[in-house]
Amino acid sequence: MSEQTSNFSSPTSQPKKSNKTLIYVVVGLAILLVAALVVNFIRENNLKKKNAELMVAYSRLDSIGNEMQAKIIEIERLGGNIDTLQMIKDSLETEKADLLAFRDRSYKEINRLKARVEGYRELLVMKDTEIAELKKVNEELVVENKELKTERNILNQNLREAKVTEEKLTEKVQIASRLEIENIVVAAINSKGKAKEDEFRARQIDQLKVEFNIAKNDVAPISGKEILMRIIDGNDNVLFDVARGSGTFVLDGKETFYTAKQEILFDNSQQVVSFLYDKGSEYLPGRYVMEVYTDGYMMGSKSFRVK
Secondary structure, rough: OOHHHHHHHHHHHHHHHHHHHHHHHHHHHHHHHHHHHHHHHHHHHHHHHHHHHHHHHHHHHHHHHHHHHHHHHHHHHHOOOOOOHHHHHHHHHHHHHHHHHOOOOHHHHHHHHHHHHHHHHHHHHHHHHHHHHHHHHHHHHHHHHHHHHHHHHHHHHHHHHHHHHHHHHHHHHHOOOOEEEEEEEEEEEEEOOOOOOOEEEEHHHOEEEEEEEEEOOOOOOOEEEEEEEEOOOOOOOEEOOHHOOEEEEEEEEEEEEEEEEEEEEEOOOOOOEEEEEEEOOOOOOOEEEEEEOOOOOEEEEEEEEEE
16 A cells, blocks of 8 residues: 555656756746846946046047137237147047047047046146247237337437427528618619609609618528519509519519519628619609518518609
């Protein structure tokens, strides 16, 4: 009876072993699946971390590139050399492009890129120092230019003042060198050669004689002079006769008649000058004025009356 019982229980042990094996297989597969999930999670985590670090590096490179461009503009404006900095800027832009094109980089490459970012930062600090020096030099040049401009303005002002002074002195010399006449005599000469001064009748005038001295003037140079005489009647008409040597000259920018003229050599000897003007038409009664000119200015005048 016992033998039959033993033989009956042995077949049930086989399914128990099969179930146990299956459990081991399932557990093993579960462990492998979990391990795969964990590895995949870690890999994705690392990839996200690398991408984040790469984007941070890209952002820093972009910021440095902008700063570098600003410094290139500033250095160029200040007159500094930008060739090397421009080459570095171009290299930086290439690195930015490569960074976006090849994101699957190792941590070693990422660390090297971070080091280059720090190198760029140090370069920008050096360029800040260069810009400060250039600004200082430019400020000194501006101050120097202002000083030179001030000195030039002062010099020009002095030259202008000197020119004005010279012109005033020249004008004073010209005025001082103007000749004057003195001891003026206006006389009527009749047909018998007798003279009557200052006031006479028209019938007594056969010739008009004008005589004067040129006053001494030590400022005036010895030179040839053209002496012009004008005789003006009471109606402001100039006695004028081309046949007797009358003509025109410019006075105060206008053409003016003169009665007679002669050329002399002024020698500062108080020399006597005489005019003898033949009678033309009848002299009308009234007051007349005799004026003497040279070089566009009047040397003197005297009036006389015809009755």
